[in-house]
Amino acid sequence: MALGFLPNAEDSISHTKITERAILRKTMAVLRELAASTGRNFDIGSISDVGNPTSGELFRAYYGREVSPIKFEQAMQTVKDANVGVDYYHPLSSKHHFDSESFVEAKRYLLLKSSAAKENIMQGNYETARSRLGEMLHTLQDFYSHSNWIELGYTVPNPDLIGAGEGIGNTAAPDQVTCINCNTDTCKNNILNNILGSKLITTGYFSLLPSKPAGKCSHGGSLDMTRIRNAMGGINKDHYRSEHWYLHKEAADVAVSATVGVLEDIRNAVGDKAFLKFLNIESPAALCFVIDTTGSMAGEIENAKQRAFSIIDRKRGTPDEPSTYVLVPFNDPDFGPVYKTSDANIFKASISLLTANGGGDTPEMCLSGIQLALINSPPSSEIYVFTDALAKDDYLRNNILALIESTKSSVTFLLTNIVFRKKRSGQQGQRARSMGSSILYQELAATSGGQTIETTKASLQKMTAVISDSSTAALVTLFQAKNTFLNTESTFYFHVDESVTNVTAYISGNIISYTVSNPSGVSQNSSLQDGPLGYMENLGSFYILRLSGDVGRWQISISSYQNYDLKVTGQSIVSFLYSFVEPFEGPHPGLGPIEGRPQTGQNVTMMLRVTGLTIYKTLVVKNVSFVDPDGSLIVSSPAMPALSTGLYYAYIERFPGQQFALVVTGQDNSSNEFRRQSNTRITSSRISVEAATNSTFEPGKLCTIPFTVTTRSIGGTYSVRVRDDKGFVLSATSSIYLENNGTSQGNLTFQSPDGTESGTGVTITIEVESSDLSDMNYAVLRLTIAKEVVDFDPPVCSLVFINENCSTNCAGETWELCAEVRDGGVGVHRIFTRLDNGTLNTTMVWEGGANITLVNYTASCCSTEVNIIVVDKAGNVGNCPYSVRKIPGTSAAPEPVTTGSTTPYPDAFGKGQPSAVVGSVLLYSSSLALLALYMF
Numbered sequence: 001m002a003l004g005f006l007p008n009a010e011d012s013i014s015h016t017k018i019t020e021r022a023i024l025r026k027t028m029a030v031l032r033e034l035a036a037s038t039g040r041n042f043d044i045g046s047i048s049d050v051g052n053p054t055s056g057e058l059f060r061a062y063y064g065r066e067v068s069p070i071k072f073e074q075a076m077q078t079v080k081d082a083n084v085g086v087d088y089y090h091p092l093s094s095k096h097h098f099d100s101e102s103f104v105e106a107k108r109y110l111l112l113k114s115s116a117a118k119e120n121i122m123q124g125n126y127e128t129a130r131s132r133l134g135e136m137l138h139t140l141q142d143f144y145s146h147s148n149w150i151e152l153g154y155t156v157p158n159p160d161l162i163g164a165g166e167g168i169g170n171t172a173a174p175d176q177v178t179c180i181n182c183n184t185d186t187c188k189n190n191i192l193n194n195i196l197g198s199k200l201i202t203t204g205y206f207s208l209l210p211s212k213p214a215g216k217c218s219h220g221g222s223l224d225m226t227r228i229r230n231a232m233g234g235i236n237k238d239h240y241r242s243e244h245w246y247l248h249k250e251a252a253d254v255a256v257s258a259t260v261g262v263l264e265d266i267r268n269a270v271g272d273k274a275f276l277k278f279l280n281i282e283s284p285a286a287l288c289f290v291i292d293t294t295g296s297m298a299g300e301i302e303n304a305k306q307r308a309f310s311i312i313d314r315k316r317g318t319p320d321e322p323s324t325y326v327l328v329p330f331n332d333p334d335f336g337p338v339y340k341t342s343d344a345n346i347f348k349a350s351i352s353l354l355t356a357n358g359g360g361d362t363p364e365m366c367l368s369g370i371q372l373a374l375i376n377s378p379p380s381s382e383i384y385v386f387t388d389a390l391a392k393d394d395y396l397r398n399n400i401l402a403l404i405e406s407t408k409s410s411v412t413f414l415l416t417n418i419v420f421r422k423k424r425s426g427q428q429g430q431r432a433r434s435m436g437s438s439i440l441y442q443e444l445a446a447t448s449g450g451q452t453i454e455t456t457k458a459s460l461q462k463m464t465a466v467i468s469d470s471s472t473a474a475l476v477t478l479f480q481a482k483n484t485f486l487n488t489e490s491t492f493y494f495h496v497d498e499s500v501t502n503v504t505a506y507i508s509g510n511i512i513s514y515t516v517s518n519p520s521g522v523s524q525n526s527s528l529q530d531g532p533l534g535y536m537e538n539l540g541s542f543y544i545l546r547l548s549g550d551v552g553r554w555q556i557s558i559s560s561y562q563n564y565d566l567k568v569t570g571q572s573i574v575s576f577l578y579s580f581v582e583p584f585e586g587p588h589p590g591l592g593p594i595e596g597r598p599q600t601g602q603n604v605t606m607m608l609r610v611t612g613l614t615i616y617k618t619l620v621v622k623n624v625s626f627v628d629p630d631g632s633l634i635v636s637s638p639a640m641p642a643l644s645t646g647l648y649y650a651y652i653e654r655f656p657g658q659q660f661a662l663v664v665t666g667q668d669n670s671s672n673e674f675r676r677q678s679n680t681r682i683t684s685s686r687i688s689v690e691a692a693t694n695s696t697f698e699p700g701k702l703c704t705i706p707f708t709v710t711t712r713s714i715g716g717t718y719s720v721r722v723r724d725d726k727g728f729v730l731s732a733t734s735s736i737y738l739e740n741n742g743t744s745q746g747n748l749t750f751q752s753p754d755g756t757e758s759g760t761g762v763t764i765t766i767e768v769e770s771s772d773l774s775d776m777n778y779a780v781l782r783l784t785i786a787k788e789v790v791d792f793d794p795p796v797c798s799l800v801f802i803n804e805n806c807s808t809n810c811a812g813e814t815w816e817l818c819a820e821v822r823d824g825g826v827g828v829h830r831i832f833t834r835l836d837n838g839t840l841n842t843t844m845v846w847e848g849g850a851n852i853t854l855v856n857y858t859a860s861c862c863s864t865e866v867n868i869i870v871v872d873k874a875g876n877v878g879n880c881p882y883s884v885r886k887i888p889g890t891s892a893a894p895e896p897v898t899t900g901s902t903t904p905y906p907d908a909f910g911k912g913q914p915s916a917v918v919g920s921v922l923l924y925s926s927s928l929a930l931l932a933l934y935m936f
Contacts, residue, residue, distance in 0.1 A: 011643060012239035013252035016080045018141055019134070020644070022259030023076050024053050027279060030267065031062040033834075040064070054614045054645055056573060067319045068474035068573045070611050071280035074379060075130055077577060077609065082134025083141075087588040089692045092208070097588070098143040099206040099219055103168050106143070110136055110162055114262065115789045116696050118875035121270045121278050123759035124324075124340065127379060128782050129278060132695060133266070140262065141255040143168075145237045146219060147203040148178075148191055150247045150254065157258035158201075162265060164793045164876075172202040177215030182233030187243045190233045191217065204235045206587065220244075223587045269875040271830075277323050277342070280378075285472065286324040287311060287347075288377045290369040291354060292387035293329045298356040300386050300416055305351050307464040312344045320472045326377050327351060330369030331358055332392060338376045363390035367400055370411060370444075374403040375725050375763045381409045382450075382470050388416045394440055398767045399723055402778035404448045405597065408680045412450035412470075413441045414463055446482060446629065447659075449679025451508050451565060453542050462539050469504055474571040476500070477677045480661065481631035482565050483509075483558070491557045492566060492631065496549055497674035499616045500570035505556065507543040509564025516545060519552025552672055574612035574619060576664050576676055581607050596777045597685040599712060600657040608639060608648040608664065618668040624650040626660040629681065634660055659683045685777040686713040689768050696784045700754035702730075707779060709736050709768050710743040716771050720746055724764040728752045736768070752785045760785040791825030794878035795870040797855070798822075804884045806861035813861040815884050819868065821853040826873040828853050836866045857882075 028044065035042035044061040047053045055069035055076075090096040095105035113136030120129035140161060144150060149158060160168045172178050172195060182190035195202060204219035205212040205226045212218065212226040220227050220234010220243040227234050234243035237251040267275040276282045291297070291304055315321045325347035327339040339350040366387055373383050404411065445452045455463045469475075479494035496503055496519075507514065515525040516533055524531040526538065534547040547554070549570070558564065580594040582605065591605065598604050610621055625636040634656050639648040662678040691707035709718065715738045722732035733746030752760070764781040797819045804815030821828060831853065833840050838859030845852050857866055861884075868880040 012248060015083050015138055015141055017644065018252055018255045019080050019083055019137055019259060020076060021052055022256045022263065023079065023279070024055065024058065025051075025256070026260050026263040026267075027072075027281065028053055028058055030272070030275070031058060031281070034272070035062060056612050056615050059573075060615065063319060066573050066612075066615060068571075068575060068611065070474075070573075070575045070577065071285070071378075071380070073609055073611055074577055075126070075278070075280040077579070078127060078130040078379075079134040079137070081579070081593050082131040083138045084134075084590060084592050086135055086138035087586075087590050088584050088592045091586040091588050092206075094206070096139055096142075097206070098139060098146050098203050100212070101172065101174070101203050101205070101216070103171050103201075103203075104166050106139055107161060107166065107168050110139055111792045112696075112789055113139075114162060114265070115792070115875055116784060116786060118266055118269045119759045119786060120761070120784055121266070121274050122875075123761065124342070125759070125761040125784065126278050126280075128695075128761055128784055131782070132784075133262075135695070137259055137262065140258055143203070144251040144255045144258065145248075146206075146235075147201055148195070148217070148235060149201065150237065150251050151191055151235070151244070152196060152199055152201070155250070155254065157254055157261055161258070162262060169201055170199055172200045175213065176200075177231075178202040179215065179217035179231035179233065179235070181231050182243070184233075186246065187220075187233040187235065188246070190231065190243075191235060208587070221587075265877050268869050268877045268879075269871050280323075282319070282323070285315075285320055285322045286326060286378050286381045287322040288324075288326040288328075288373050288381050288383040289351070290328045290330065290366075290373050290383060290385040292364055292366065292369075292389060293331050293354055293356055294358060294364060294389065295356050296388055297386070300388065300414075301354050301356050303464065304386050305354070307467055308351055309348060311468055312348065314468075316344065320474075324378055326373055326381075326383075327354075328369045328372045328376075329354060330365045332364045335365040335368040336372055338372050340376050363392040365393050366391040367393045367396040370400055371396055371403065372725065374400070374407055374409055374411075377407070377409060379407045379409065381407070382467075383409060383411045384464075384467055385411060385413045386416075387413070390438055391440060396723075397440060397444075398721070398769065398776050398778070399765050400444055401447060401776075402596075402765050402767060402780060404444065405680060405683070406778075406780045408678075409448060410450040410470075410679050411444055411448045412466065413445055413452045415441070415452065415454045417456060446565070447681045447683075449477065449480065449567075449661075449681070451506060451567060453508055455540055455542060459539050462537070463542060465544065466506065469502075469569065472571060474573060474575075476570055476572045476575050477567065477679055478503070478570055478675060479568040479631070480566065480677055480679075482563065482629045483560070484563055484630060486561055486563075488512075488561070489557055489559045491555060494554050494556070494568045495673045495675045496551055496554060496570065497572075497574070497616075497619065497668060497672060498551055499572040499574045499612060499619065499674075501549060502571045503547040503549040503568065504570070505543075505545040505547060505566065505568045507545070507558065507564055507566055508541065509560065510541045510562045511543075511558055511560035511564050514543070514545075514556060514558045516547065517555040517557075518548065518550045519554065520550065572612065574610070574616055574674065574676070576611070577609045578662055578678065579607050581605050596689055596779055597683055598655050599688060600684040600686045601654050601712070604652045604655045606637075606650045606652060608650060610646045610648065610664065613646050616668075618670075619666055619674055620668070621648055621664060621666040623665050624648075625663040625665065626652075626656060626682075627663050627677075628658070628660060634658070639664070639666075655684050657684055657686075685775055687711050687718070687768050687770070687775055687777040689766055689777050689779040691766060691779045691781055693781060693783075695782075696786050697750065697752065698788055699752050699756040699758070699785055702749065702751045705748050705750055705764075705781070706745055707748070707766055708743060708745050709738065711738045712741055713770075713775070715740040715742055718771065719769050721767045721769075722748050722764065723767075724750075724762055726752070726760070726762050728762055729764060732766075750783075756785045758785065758787045789874065791872070791874040792876060793825055794876040795821050795823040795828055795872050796878065797868070797870065797880045799882070800854075802882070802884055804861070806864075806884070810861035814858055815861055815864075816856065816858040817866075817882055817884075818857075819855045819880060819882075821855055821870050821880075822850065823870075823872045825876070827851060829871045829873045831855060831868060831870050833857070833866055833868055837863045838866055840868070855880075 032042045059067045059069045094100040094102040095109050098106045117129045117132040178195050179190050204217045206219035206224050207226050210225040218227040218234045219236045236242045237244045237248045442452045513526045517523045524533040536545045580598045581591040621639045624639050626634040637650040659681050664676045688710045693705045718736050730749045732748035736744045762783045766779045769776040800818040802817045806813050841856045843854040865883040870878045
C-alpha cells in the first residue's frame with residue numbers, strides 16, 4: 001500500500017509488493033546458501049531465483065518441516081509500513097521521492113538511512129533498523145519510477161545510488177532541456193533524443209504550483225501542476241495509468257533488483273547472524289523475565305532461574321531457540337538495569353547473579369520494570385513478571401498500555417502469596433491502593449492477552465510450565481475470554497483445525513468444576529486427571545488442560561461463582577497479523593497504518609496478513625469479527641482477499657467504542673471452522689496523537705519535536721504526559737486545550753548528552769488523556785542517537801600477487817593470492833569470504849603512517865573463484881572478486897576475468913572499464929559487485 005508505485009491502480013506493482021518480493025527473494029538466496037554450507041537440503045520446488053515464494057514455502061524448504069513464519073512476516077511488515085510512511089509524512093519533499101533532479105540530496109538521504117539501518121542492527125535495535133530501511137527503500141525504488149533510467153534502456157539497477165561519492169552517474173545539467181511537450185495520455189516520445197543518446201539521467205519535476213525550469217520533464221499526474229508548463233506531460237511510471245505506464249513493470253522489476261542489492265549490502269555489513277535476526281528468520285522468539293528482587297522473593301528467584309535454564313537448554317538448536325534474552329530486576333526504589341543479550345550463557349550468568357534483599361514496605365516498582373522490558377523486547381514478545389508485591393508506580397498505567405498496544409506484546413504475572421505489608425502510617429490508604437494495583441495487574445494481563453496466575457511459593461515451579469508452552473514462535477490463540485457472569489455454569493466453544501497441534505486450555509480463577517467435550521461428544525471432567533481427552537492438572541486456582549486436539553468443535557463448561565479467565569492455545573503456522581489503515585490524500589495518495597488507537601465511531605479499513613494458507617490450502621478465510629472480552633460478538637465483516645497471497649482487507653463501519661479482541665474465522669473443505677484470536681485487546685479513542693519527526697539525532701544537539709492532538713468529541717483541557725526511557729526529554733507541553741472536534745499542537749524538547757554512544761535507541765511515549773480520565777490515546781516514537789556520518793566510501797584493495805600452478809587435474813593442487821586493503825575513513829572492521837572453500841588470513845601492517853591489512857588467500861585449484869568482502873567500521877562494504885583459470889592443455893598464466901562484463905552503463909565510474917578485473921587496484925562499492933554476483 002504505498003505511493004510512488006501506487007497501490008490501488010488496477011494490478012499495478014506497489015512499493016509494498018516490490019519490497020516484499022525483494023525480501024522474499026533475498027531470504028531465499030540466503031537460506032539456500034546457509035543450507036548448502038551445512039549440508040542441509042533446501043527444496044523450494046519449482047520456484048526459481050526470480051520467482052515469488054511465500055514465507056511459508058521458504059521456511060518449510062529450509063527447516064524441512066512446518067515452522068511458523070509469523071515473526072518474519074512481522075519484521076517484513078515493519079519495513080513495508082515505514083516505506084508507506086514516506087508518502088504520508090514527506091509527500092512534497094523532492095529528495096524523498098527523487099523528484100526535480102534532486103540528485104545529490106536524494107543520494108545523501110539514501111546513504112544516511114542505509115548507515116542508520118546498519119548501525120541499529122549492530123546495536124541490536126532491529127525494529128528501528130527495519131523502519132530506517134523501509135524509509136530508504138521508498139526513495140531508492142522511486143528513482144526507477146520517477147527518473148528516465150528505464151527509458152535509457154537499462155534493465156539493471158544504477159550502481160551509483162548506494163556507491164561512493166556524491167554523484168549518481170551522468171546527469172543532465174541544471175539548465176539543460178530534457179523533454180518536449182506531450183498532450184496525450186501516453187507520452188512515449190517526450191524525452192529528448194539527445195538526452196537518451198547521451199545517456200543522461202534526469203527525473204521529473206513535481207510541484208503543486210505550475211513552476212519549474214523551462215524545458216524540464218515533469219512527473220505528471222493530476223496533482224502535478226508542473227505538467228502544464230513547458231515541457232508539458234510527464235514521465236513517471238508509478239502505475240498502469242501513468243504517462244509512461246508501458247514501462248511500469250520494467251521499472252518495478254529493476255526496483256526489486258535494486259532492493260535485493262541493498263539487502264545484500266546490509267547482510268555483508270552486519271554479518272549473517274545479525275541479518276537473520278534483523279529479519280526474524282532464525283530464533284525469532286524472545287525470553288523476557290521481570291523479577292522482583294526484594295527479600296521475600298528468594299524462593300521465586302531460584303524457581304525463575306531453574307525455569308529459565310530449563311527453557312534455554314531444551315530449545316537450543318531448535319527454531320524456537322530465543323534470539324533475544326531480556327532480564328529486568330526491580331526492587332524499591334530501584335529498578336533495572338536491563339540485561340539484554342543474544343547469548344544464552346550470558347543470560348544464565350545474569351540470572352545467576354540475582355539475589356533477594358531489601359524492599360521494606362510494599363508495593364514495589366513493578367511497572368517500571370515492565371516498562372523497561374516492553375521497550376527492550378522485540379514486538380509480540382511474551383513477558384513474564386515474578387512478584388509477591390503490588391505496584392507502587394501505578395501512575396505508569398497508561399504508558400504500559402500504550403507500549404503493550406503498540407508492540408502487541410503479552411504480559412503474564414506469576415503472583416505468589418501477594419503481600420500487603422503495612423506502612424507505619426496511612427495503613428488504610430495503602431491497603432486501598434494495593435487492592436487497586438491487584439486489579440491493575442489483571443487489567444494489564446487481560447489487555448495484552450497474558451494471564452494473571454496466583455499461586456503459592458510451593459507450586460511456582462509447576463506454574464512456570466506456562467512459560468514453556470508460550471515461548472514458541474508457532475503459538476496461536478484459539479479462544480480467550482473473561483467470565484464476569486457469576487452464574488453457576490457457563491459453556492464456551494473453540495475450534496481445532498487440521499493445522500493445530502499441542503492444544504492446551506488454561507483456566508485462571510477459583511472455580512467449582514469443569515467438563516470438556518471433544519467433537520465426537522466424548523467428555524472428561526475435572527475429577528479425572530488423565531483421561532480420554534488428555535492430561536489435566538489442578539494447581540490451586542490455575543488449571544492446565546493438555547488436550548488431544550481432535551479436529552472440530554470442542555466444548556468446555558465451567559461452574560463457578562467467581563470471575564475467571566479461559567484461554568485456549570495451540571501451535572500452528574496458520575496465524576495472522578493485522579493493522580488498521582486509513583487512506584491519505586495528496587500528491588501520493590495511499591493507505592497508511594493508523595498510529596495509536598483507532599478512532600471511535602469512524603469508518604476504518606483493516607489489513608490482515610494470514611500465514612500458512614499455501615501449505616494448508618483447504619483453509620479459507622471468511623470473516624473478521626470483533627468480540628467482547630467475554631467472547632460475545634460485537635460486529636463482523638467479510639474478509640476480502642487482495643491480489644497478494646494471504647492478504648485480506650476488511651471494512652469496519654463506525655468503529656466500536658469499547659474494548660474488544662479481533663477474531664479471524666474461516667472453513668476447510670469439510671466445513672470445519674478454523675478460528676484465530678488476537679492476543680492484544682483493542683481499544684478505540686476519540687483522541688488522536690500524531691508526531692512527525694526525524695528519526696536520528698546527534699549527541700548533544702537540542703531538538704524540538706512537535707506533536708498534534710485532535711479530538712472528535714467535546715472540547716476541554718486534556719492532560720499530556722511525555723516519558724522516555726533514557727531521561728533525554730528536557731521539557732514538554734503538559735496540557736492542551738481543544739475546542740469541540742478541534743486540533744492543537746504541543747512540543748517537547750529533547751537532548752542527549754555529548755558522550756552518548758552512537759546507535760543508542762530512545763523510546764518516547766506521548767500520552768494524552770481527557771479530563772474525566774475516560775479516554776486516552778498515545779504516540780510512540782523510536783529514535784536513534786547517532787553521530788553525523790561522514791564516511792560513505794568503502795575500503796579499497798590492490799592485488800599484490802597471484803601464484804598458481806594448477807594442472808588440468810585440480811585435485812591436490814592449490815593457488816594463492818595476496819592483496820592489500822586500505823580504508824581512508826574510520827578503518828577496516830572485518831574481512832571475510834563467501835561461497836568458497838579456501839583459507840583466509842589477514843595481517844595488520846604499517847606503511848607511511850597508514851594502517852594496511854594484508855590479505856592472504858589459499859584455495860584448491862578445483863575452486864577457482866573467490867569474493868573477498870571488506871567492511872569498514874562505518875558499515876561501508878567493498879567486494880574484491882578474483883578468479884584464476886587454466887586453459888586446458890596449455891601452460892598459460894592465469895587469465896584475468898570479470899565478474900560482470902562491463903559496467904551497467906557507459907562510464908559508470910568515469911572510467912569506462914570493466915567492473916572487477918583480476919589485478920585491478922580499485923575496489924568499487926558493494927552495489928556494483930552485487931549486480932554481477934547476485935543478478936537474477
